[in-house]
Amino acid sequence: MQLTLWTYEGPPHVGAMRIATAMRDVHYVLHAPQGDTYADLLFTMIERLPRRPPVTYTTFQARDLGGDTAELFKDAARQAIERFKPAAMLVGSSCTAELIQDDPGGLAHALKLDIPVIPLELPSYQRKENWGASETFYQLCRHLVLKPEEKTAKSRPSCNILGPSALGFRHRDDVKEITQLLNKLGVDINVVAPLEATVADIRKLADADFNVVLYPEIGMSTALWLLRQFDQPHTKTVPLGSNATQDFIREVCALAGIEVPAIEEMTARARWYAQSVDSTYLTGKRVYLFGDATHVVSAARIASEEMGFEVVGLGTYSREFAREVRDCAKKYGVEALITDDYLEVEAQITELHPELILGTQMERHIAKRHGIPCAVISAPVHVQDFPARYAPQMGLEGANVLFDTWVHPLMMGLEEHLLGMFKQDFEFHEGASPSHLGSARPAEIIVEQAVTQKEASNQATWSVEAEKELGKIPFFVRGKARRNTEKYALDQGVATITVDTLYDAKAHYSR
Amino acid sequence: MSPVIPIRAETTTGCTDVTPLVQRGQREVFCGLTGIIWLHRKIQDAFFLVVGSRTCAHLIQSAAGVMIFAEPRFGTAIIDERDLAGLADVHEELDRVVHQLLNRRPDIRMLFLVGSCPSEVIKLDLSRAAQRLNQIHHPAVRVLNYSGSGIETTFTQGEDACLAALVPGLPSMNPQVPSQTKPQLMVVGTLADVVEDQLRHLLEQMNITVNFFPPRNSQKMPAVGANTRFLLAQPFLADTARALQDRGAQHLPATFPLGIEGTTSWLQAAAQEFGVSPLLFEKVTAAPKQRAEKALAVHRQMLDGKRIFFFPDSQLEIPLARFLNREMNMDLVEVGTPYLHRQHMAAELALLPTGTRISEGQDVDLQLDRCVEDKPDMVVCGLGLANPLEAQGMTTKWAIELVFTPIQGYEQAADLAGLFSRPLRRREKLAA
Numbered sequence: 001m002q003l004t005l006w007t008y009e010g011p012p013h014v015g016a017m018r019i020a021t022a023m024r025d026v027h028y029v030l031h032a033p034q035g036d037t038y039a040d041l042l043f044t045m046i047e048r049l050p051r052r053p054p055v056t057y058t059t060f061q062a063r064d065l066g067g068d069t070a071e072l073f074k075d076a077a078r079q080a081i082e083r084f085k086p087a088a089m090l091v092g093s094s095c096t097a098e099l100i101q102d103d104p105g106g107l108a109h110a111l112k113l114d115i116p117v118i119p120l121e122l123p124s125y126q127r128k129e130n131w132g133a134s135e136t137f138y139q140l141c142r143h144l145v146l147k148p149e150e151k152t153a154k155s156r157p158s159c160n161i162l163g164p165s166a167l168g169f170r171h172r173d174d175v176k177e178i179t180q181l182l183n184k185l186g187v188d189i190n191v192v193a194p195l196e197a198t199v200a201d202i203r204k205l206a207d208a209d210f211n212v213v214l215y216p217e218i219g220m221s222t223a224l225w226l227l228r229q230f231d232q233p234h235t236k237t238v239p240l241g242s243n244a245t246q247d248f249i250r251e252v253c254a255l256a257g258i259e260v261p262a263i264e265e266m267t268a269r270a271r272w273y274a275q276s277v278d279s280t281y282l283t284g285k286r287v288y289l290f291g292d293a294t295h296v297v298s299a300a301r302i303a304s305e306e307m308g309f310e311v312v313g314l315g316t317y318s319r320e321f322a323r324e325v326r327d328c329a330k331k332y333g334v335e336a337l338i339t340d341d342y343l344e345v346e347a348q349i350t351e352l353h354p355e356l357i358l359g360t361q362m363e364r365h366i367a368k369r370h371g372i373p374c375a376v377i378s379a380p381v382h383v384q385d386f387p388a389r390y391a392p393q394m395g396l397e398g399a400n401v402l403f404d405t406w407v408h409p410l411m412m413g414l415e416e417h418l419l420g421m422f423k424q425d426f427e428f429h430e431g432a433s434p435s436h437l438g439s440a441r442p443a444e445i446i447v448e449q450a451v452t453q454k455e456a457s458n459q460a461t462w463s464v465e466a467e468k469e470l471g472k473i474p475f476f477v478r479g480k481a482r483r484n485t486e487k488y489a490l491d492q493g494v495a496t497i498t499v500d501t502l503y504d505a506k507a508h509y510s511r
Numbered sequence: 512m513s514p515v516i517p518i519r520a521e522t523t524t525g526c527t528d529v530t531p532l533v534q535r536g537q538r539e540v541f542c543g544l545t546g547i548i549w550l551h552r553k554i555q556d557a558f559f560l561v562v563g564s565r566t567c568a569h570l571i572q573s574a575a576g577v578m579i580f581a582e583p584r585f586g587t588a589i590i591d592e593r594d595l596a597g598l599a600d601v602h603e604e605l606d607r608v609v610h611q612l613l614n615r616r617p618d619i620r621m622l623f624l625v626g627s628c629p630s631e632v633i634k635l636d637l638s639r640a641a642q643r644l645n646q647i648h649h650p651a652v653r654v655l656n657y658s659g660s661g662i663e664t665t666f667t668q669g670e671d672a673c674l675a676a677l678v679p680g681l682p683s684m685n686p687q688v689p690s691q692t693k694p695q696l697m698v699v700g701t702l703a704d705v706v707e708d709q710l711r712h713l714l715e716q717m718n719i720t721v722n723f724f725p726p727r728n729s730q731k732m733p734a735v736g737a738n739t740r741f742l743l744a745q746p747f748l749a750d751t752a753r754a755l756q757d758r759g760a761q762h763l764p765a766t767f768p769l770g771i772e773g774t775t776s777w778l779q780a781a782a783q784e785f786g787v788s789p790l791l792f793e794k795v796t797a798a799p800k801q802r803a804e805k806a807l808a809v810h811r812q813m814l815d816g817k818r819i820f821f822f823p824d825s826q827l828e829i830p831l832a833r834f835l836n837r838e839m840n841m842d843l844v845e846v847g848t849p850y851l852h853r854q855h856m857a858a859e860l861a862l863l864p865t866g867t868r869i870s871e872g873q874d875v876d877l878q879l880d881r882c883v884e885d886k887p888d889m890v891v892c893g894l895g896l897a898n899p900l901e902a903q904g905m906t907t908k909w910a911i912e913l914v915f916t917p918i919q920g921y922e923q924a925a926d927l928a929g930l931f932s933r934p935l936r937r938r939e940k941l942a943a
Contacts, residue, residue: 001562001594001604003611005586010569033628035542035661038570040895046573050902052895059538062662065632076537083876095564096628096662099595124564125592343615365580380572 006342006362008317008380012122013094014039015132015218019140020090021053021166022194026140027086029077031069031104032094034059046383047167056080058097070102077108081115087199088144089113090136092120116199118143128340130217130292130318133165137194138221141202148206148230157256158188160208162234163219164195169295169379171195173392174214178239181395182212185249187256194218206230210255214238214394216294217318240298242268242399243305268399274307281416282308282407286480288354289314290337290345290363291378293321295393297328299358299377302402304332313352315339342366353479356410361385372476373409373434377402410434411476419474460489466497484509526863531851536874539895540824540849541570541911542661543669544625548575549915550673551584553701556620556729559585560612561659562605562637563627584619586612590629605640606647609654619652621729623673626658653729655680665849667747667825667914670701674725677732678754681724684736694738696721696781697760699752700745703917710744710768710920713778716795717787735760740784742777744768744919746859747826749852766858768919769827769927770834771803776858799921806925807838813932814839820887822896823847823873824910831891831913831927833862839928843867844887847878889931906934 009015013030020028021043030036036057043053058076060069077091091104105119118139122132161178164171172195179189190208191201211226211234213219223234233255239248246263253260273279287309289296293316303309315337316325322338329336337348346366349357357367357374361381367374376385377393392398411419411434462470466485473481481502488505489497544567547559561567568587575585588608593599605624613619622644624637641656648654657676659669684691696719698710707723714721722733724741739760743752746767756762765780766773775796782792819841821828828848835841843863847870853860863869870878875896882890883903890900890907897907908931918927 001599001601001608002589002591003586003608004565004568004589005583006572007565007568007587007589009565010573011565013566014569033542033661034538034540034665035544035570035628036566037537037539037895038541038545038573040539041893042573044896044898045894048898050898052899057537059536060662061538062631062660065662079536079876095566096632099629099632123592124566125590125595128565365583368580369582 002341004342006365008340008342008360008362009129010039010042011095011124012127012129012132012135013092013120013124014042015129015134016090016092016120016122016136017043017053017055018129018133018165018167019136019194020055021049022164022196023054024196024198025087026054026090026199027080027084027088028053028055028090028092029073029080029104029108030055030057030092030094031073031097031102032057032059033096034061036094036096042167047386048383049166053166054084054086056084060097065100069097069100070107073102073104074107074111077104077111077113081113086115088116088118088140090118090120090140092122093124095124098124116143131320133218134221134320137162137165137218138225140194141205141222141225144199144202145205145226145229146203148204154188156186156188157209157258158190158207159252159256160190160205160211161192162211162213162223163215163217164192165215165218166195167379168195168215168218169381169385170391170393170398171215173390174394174398176390177392177395177397178212178214181239181245181249182252185252185256185261186258187252206232208232210234212252216321217292238294238298239394240295240398241302241306241402242271242396244298244301245395245399266396268396268403270399270403271306273400273403279308279407282410285309285356285410286312286352286354286477287356287358288312288349288352289377290316290357290359292316293318293325295378297324299402300328300332302399303358303406306399307403307406309356312354313337313348315345315348351483353477353483355476356406358406373411375406375409416474460486460494460497460501462497463499466499466502469499469502481506524861525865526860526867526869527857529860529863529867529869531848532868532870533872534870534874534877535872536877538665538849538873539822539875539893540873541666541893542628543659543664543666543672544570544627544661545574545666546659546669546673547571547585547625549701550670550725553727554621554725554729555584555727556618557584557623558612558616558619558621559623559625560609561585561587561625561627562630562635563587563590563625564629565589567627567629582616590633590635595633601635602640602643606644609644609648613648613652622648622652622654623676624654624656625673626656626660626663628660628662631658631660631662653680665823667745667827668850670745671748671750674699674748675750675754677725678735678751678758681732681758682734683758684734684738690720691734691736691738694740694785695734696785697724697733697735697739697741697755698722698744699724699741699755700743700748701725702744702919706917706919706923709922713795713799713920714781717778717782717785717791719781719785719787740781742781743855745827746830746852746855747850749855752855764854764858766833766862767827767830769830770838770924771800771807771921772837772862773830773834774919774921774924775800796921803921803924807928810925810928810932811839813935814841814928816840816842817888817935818842818844818885819889819891819931820844820882820885821846821848822875822878822882822890822892822910823849823870824891824893825914826850826852827910827913828891829856829859829863829869832867833859834927835931836864837862838924839931841889841931844885845870845878845881847871847873849873889935906938908934 043049091108108117226232237248239245311332317340326336358377485505637656641654644654657672735758737759763780765777768774768777832846845868851871897909
C-alpha cells in the first residue's frame with residue numbers, strides 16, 4: 001500500500017482510452033464499476049473535446065456482483081457495436097473488474113463479431129497510464145498492420161509520426177510543428193498515429209520509409225515492433241529544444257537519404273533571446289526537473305546548453321525509461337530520482353532548494369508550498385495546459401514557447417538586483433511575489449523556514465547575528481545558503497554559526 | 512405586493528404516485544468518492560484517506576487538482592499487487608500509511624478511511640481498521656470509515672455515507688443540561704457557510720435555536736437525542752436520516768429549501784413543530800420573500816416557457832425541477848434522478864405537474880436518444896456529456912455546479928435561477 005497525495009499517472013485503462021479517443025473509428029468496451037466514467041471528463045473538460053470518448057462502460061453496481069457480470073459485459077459489447085459501428089474494438093477491464101476476473105477478451109471472442117477485436121491485458125495494480133497507452137497502441141498495430149505491397153518508387157521519402165495521443169501534453173501543436181518541419185525538409189507524412197488515425201491508416205503503417213517517434217512513452221514499443229517486422233528504422237532524437245531539433249533534422253535526413261539543409265539558418269528565436277544581455281542573470285540559476293522521461297531528458301539539455309541554468313536535480317515517474325534518465329543525470333553530475341511517489345519528489349526539492357522547478361502539475365503543488373517559481377514541462381497537466389493558442393514544445397517554435405514559459409515565473413533582473421540591495425521597501429519586499437506576476441506570494445515560505453530552523457537545532461546553532469546576516473541573502477538562494485552553512489559547520493565541527501562561519505561557508509562553496 | 516406563492520394552483524396530487532421510467536445500462540455518473548471535494552472544505556480539520564486503486568486517486572485529483580494545494584486534505588492509500596497477493600498484511604500496511612500521514616499532518620483531528628470499489632470487492636474491513644486505528648491515535652485523532660465506492664454510492668450519496676458514519680459518534684443529549692431538555696432543531700446536509708448563517712438568522716428570529724450537521728469543525732459536533740428534530744437541507748441523505756432516527760431524532764418532512772416556495776415550506780415545517788405563531792413567521796419571512804421575488808423576476812423572463820431535461824446526477828433534480836417549473840414557469844421534459852427516495856421526496860413529488868416524465872437510474876445512450884428527440888431548450892447533465900451536447904447545438908447546464916454553489920434559501924433563489932438563465936443568455940450573446 002502506498003500513501004499517495006497526488007498520482008503522476010492514471011491507471012492503465014486511461015492510457016487505453018487515450019488511444020481509443022485519439023483515433024477516429026475505434027471503440028473501447030471497458031468492464032468497470034459505476035463511477036469510472038469520470039474519465040470521460042478528462043477528454044471533454046481538460047482537453048475540451050466536443051464529442052464523447054468512444055468508450056462504453058459496463059458500470060456494474062454492487063447488486064450486479066451477485067449476478068452475471070459477464071453477461072452484462074457481453075450485452076454492452078453487442079450494443080456498442082450496433083450503435084457506434086466501429087471499424088475495430090478494444091475490450092478490457094478497469095482495476096475493479098480485474099478483481100472479478102470476467103475475461104473480456106474471451107467473452108468478446110465468443111460473440112464472434114465481424115470486426116477486429118483487440119483484447120487488452122492491462123495489469124492495473126502494477127502498471128500505469130503511459131504503459132497502458134503504449135501497450136494498447138502496440139496491440140492495435142500488431143492486430144491491424146498489413147504487410148506492405150511491393151513498394152513503388154516515390155518522388156519523396158515518407159514517414160509515420162508515432163506517439164501523439166488524446167490528453168497528451170501539447171501533442172496537437174507538436175504534430176503540426178513537426179509535420180511542417182518534415183514537409184519543409186522534403187519528407188511526406190504517411191500516417192500520424194494514433195492521433196486522428198483510422199483503422200485503415202493503421203493498416204498501412206508499414207508503407208512508410210521510416211518512423212518518427214515523438215513520444216517514446218507511447219510510441220516506442222510499436223516503433224521497435226515495426227523495426228523487427230518490416231525493417232522500418234525510427235528516429236531516436238526527440239526534437240525538443242533548438243539543439244535537439246537540429247540533431248533531429250540531421251537524423252531525419254540520414255534516414256530519408258536526403259541532403260542536410262543549411263542547418264545554421266534553422267534556429268529558434270529563443271537562441272538569440274538567451275544570448276541577449278537581458279538573460280545574463282539566468283546564468284547558473286539552480287533548476288530542478290521532474291516529469292515523464294522524454295520531457296525531462298530534453299528539458300535538462302535545454303536548461304543546461306540553451307539557457308545556461310545549473311541542473312541541480314532531476315527525476316522521472318516513467319520507470320520504463322529509468323535507464324535513459326539515469327544516463328542523462330550523470331551528464332549533470334546528479335543522481336536521478338526514479339519514483340512515482342510525490343512525497344519523495346517533495347523531499348528532494350526541499351533538500352535541494354532550487355530556484356526554479358520545471359515539472360508537472362504536481363510539482364506546482366510543491367512549488368506553492370515552498371514558494372519556488374515553477375513552470376510545467378510535462379504531463380500530468382490540467383486544463384490551462386491545453387491552451388487555445390498555438391503552443392508547441394517541439395521544433396523551433398517550441399523552443400520559443402519554452403523560453404517564454406520558463407523565464408516567466410522568475411523574478412526579473414532589475415527587481416532581483418534592487419531586492420538584494422534594499423530589503424525594507426514596503427511594496428517590493430521578499431515576502432511579495434515578483435511584481436510582474438501581480439498576485440501575492442504565499443505565506444508558506446515562512447512555514448518552511450520554521451521547519452528548517454527546527455531541523456538545524458540538531459546540529460550547529462545559529463547566533464542571532466548570523467541569522468540576521470542570513471536574512472540579507474536574497475530569498476531564492478537563502479535556503480541553499482542556510483544548508484551550505486550548516487553543512488560546512490558540521491564538517492568543520494563548528495558548534496555555533498557566526499557571521500564569520502556564514503562567510504567562510506560562502507567562500508568555501510564558491511567556485 | 513405581488514403574490515409570492517403559489518404561482519400555479521395545483522389541485523391534483525402531482526406526481527405522488529408516479530411510476531418512474533427505469534432503465535438499466537451504462538450510468539454516466541460519479542461515484543461517492545467525489546463528495547470528498549466539498550466535504551474536505553466543510554470540515555476543515557478532517558482528512559479523507561481513500562483506500563483504493565490508482566483509479567480512485569486519479570478521479571479525485573482530476574476533479575480537484577486544478578486547484579494548487581500547499582496542503583491537500585485528501586489522499587489515497589493505493590492498494591498494490593503485494594496487498595492483493597496476500598504478501599503484505601493489508602491491515603499492517605494501512606496502519607503504516609496512516610502513521611505516515613498523521614506524522615506529516617499533525618493538525619488533523621479527524622480521519623476518514625473511505626472505502627472504494629477495489630477495497631470492497633476484496634472485502635477489506637475498513638470499519639475494523641478504523642476501530643483499531645482509533646484506539647492507537649485516540650484522543651488526538653478520531654478515525655472513522657464510510658464507503659464512497661461506485662458500486663455502492665452515486666455522487667452525493669458519498670456525503671450521505673460520510674454523515675451517517677458520524678452519527679453514532681455524536682454526543683447524546685444531556686437531560687441535566689437545561690437547554691437540552693426541550694426540543695432542538697438540527698439542519699442536516701452540507702450547506703455553504705453563507706447559507707448556514709442566513710438560515711440560522713431566520714430561525715433564530717423565530718426563537719428557534721439550531722445546530723448544523725456537519726459542523727465546520729470536527730470538534731464541534733452537535734448533540735442528538737429524543738429531543739432532536741431534524742430538517743434535511745439536502746435530498747440525498749437517506750442513510751443519515753435513518754441513523755439519526757435510530758438515535759431517537761425525529762425527521763420533519765418538508766420540501767427542500769430551494770426557491771421561495773421550497774424555503775418557505777421548509778421553514779414552515781420547523782415553525783410548526785416549534786410552535787411559532789403564523790404572525791411571527793410572516794413577519795420574519797415577508798421581507799426576504801419579497802426581495803427574492805423581485806430578484807427572480809429578471810430570470811423568469813429568460814426561463815419562462817423553456818423546456819428543460821434533467822440527466823441523473825445528484826438527487827437534487829426533483830426539487831430543482833419543482834422550483835423551475837413552479838417559480839420560473841419552465842416546462843419539464845424529463846426529470847432523471849440516480850435514486851428516488853419516495854418518503855423524503857414526497858412533498859416535492861406532490862408539487863410536480865401530474866404526468867411529468869420521471870426517470871430513475873439510467874441507460875445513457877437511450878437517454879441521449881430521448882434527449883435529442885425531445886429537443887429541450889436546456890439540458891442539465893454531467894461534464895462528460897455537456898460539451899458534446901453543446902457541440903450538437905444544445906444548451907446545457909452542468910449539474911455538478913449545483914452542488915458547489917450556494918443555492919438554498921431566499922437570498923440565493925435568484926442565484927439559483929441565474930445558474931439556469933446564464934447558459935441561455937450566453938448562447939444569445941455569442942450568437943449575436
